Amino acid sequence: VAPRCPLDQVAIDKDKVYVDKAFQKETDNLGVKCSFSARGCPWTGLLLELMAHMEGCDRMMTTCPMRCGVEFEKRFLEKHRNDDCPKREIHCQFCEIRLIAENEAEHLEICPKFLVPCPNKCKRREVARERLTEHLENECMKQDLNCPFASYGCQFTGKKKAMKEHVAAKQLNHMEILCAAVKQGDKNRENQDKAIQEMEKKMLGIERRINGLENLYGPQLIWKIDNYEEKLAEAKSGKKSTIFSPPFLTNRHGYKLAMSACLYGDG
Numbered sequence: 001v002a003p004r005c006p007l008d009q010v011a012i013d014k015d016k017v018y019v020d021k022a023f024q025k026e027t028d029n030l031g032v033k034c035s036f037s038a039r040g041c042p043w044t045g046l047l048l049e050l051m052a053h054m055e056g057c058d059r060m061m062t063t064c065p066m067r068c069g070v071e072f073e074k075r076f077l078e079k080h081r082n083d084d085c086p087k088r089e090i091h092c093q094f095c096e097i098r099l100i101a102e103n104e105a106e107h108l109e110i111c112p113k114f115l116v117p118c119p120n121k122c123k124r125r126e127v128a129r130e131r132l133t134e135h136l137e138n139e140c141m142k143q144d145l146n147c148p149f150a151s152y153g154c155q156f157t158g159k160k161k162a163m164k165e166h167v168a169a170k171q172l173n174h175m176e177i178l179c180a181a182v183k184q185g186d187k188n189r190e191n192q193d194k195a196i197q198e199m200e201k202k203m204l205g206i207e208r209r210i211n212g213l214e215n216l217y218g219p220q221l222i223w224k225i226d227n228y229e230e231k232l233a234e235a236k237s238g239k240k241s242t243i244f245s246p247p248f249l250t251n252r253h254g255y256k257l258a259m260s261a262c263l264y265g266d267g
């Protein structure tokens with residue numbers, strides 16, 4: 001299809017098309033505004049300078065070099081990179097760890113220094129996450145505490161203030177349960193001692209038996225005759241009247257011997 005003039009649709013003969021240098025010169029020297037003047041670019045100049053300007057014009061759209069997918073005018077690049085980009089690196093304002101901005105919310109869920117509210121809504125109100133247990137155990141005026149003598153049997157629980165009063169008021173009771181516990185401990189220890197003594201006795205017995213076995217080690221043969229019934233029957237029938245043991249030594253470097261047996265007598 002032959003190209004047509006965009007204005008009156010007349011077909012254009014390519015051979016008759018030429019560059020009108022004089023007209024080009026005229027247009028080159030026309031005064032123009034930046035194509036992005038609507039976005040506020042104040043640049044004006046000659047048409048022939050426009051291309052060079054456009055290349056550097058800060059109203060040109062660009063996409064984030066960090067690949068976050070956001071599009072903005074070039075002039076906002078620095079601001080985007082420093083303040084807005086979800087891929088920019090930041091430091092956690094609580095624990096100072098380096099992280100990617102878009103992961104911040106997730107990090108704050110576990111950040112050890114992040115301030116969390118006291119579950120008892122006490123006066124301190126907010127505590128660093130890593131200190132919460134300590135706060136509840138040692139500081140919080142609204143936390144229910146176990147009596148320090150709980151492991152000795154005191155069942156009292158109460159807030160810090162009540163606990164102070166309890167400990168002050170019940171010193172005698174606490175001494176009593178403490179004494180009882182110590183006595184019980186002694187008894188347990190006695191039982192333990194007994195158990196240990198018995199164990200030692202047993203060990204001694206086992207040791208003696210092991211020594212005994214070692215003394216026996218030497219010219220000793222334990223000859224286990226398997227299939228005895230069968231062999232006895234063979235001996236009776238005269239098929240095989242004598243059987244031989246596996247070879248054994250008289251002692252560690254002694255004679256090698258074998259036993260023989262006639263299960264149904266010798267002839």
Ligand SMILES: [Zn+2]
Binds near residue numbers: 035036053
């Ligand atoms: Zn411009």
Ligand SMILES: [Zn+2]
Binds near residue numbers: 070
């Ligand atoms: Zn970005």
Ligand SMILES: [Zn+2]
Binds near residue numbers: 092093095108112
């Ligand atoms: Zn943190």
Ligand SMILES: [Zn+2]
Binds near residue numbers: 118119122135
């Ligand atoms: Zn608290």
Ligand SMILES: [Zn+2]
Binds near residue numbers: 147148154155166170
């Ligand atoms: Zn108590």
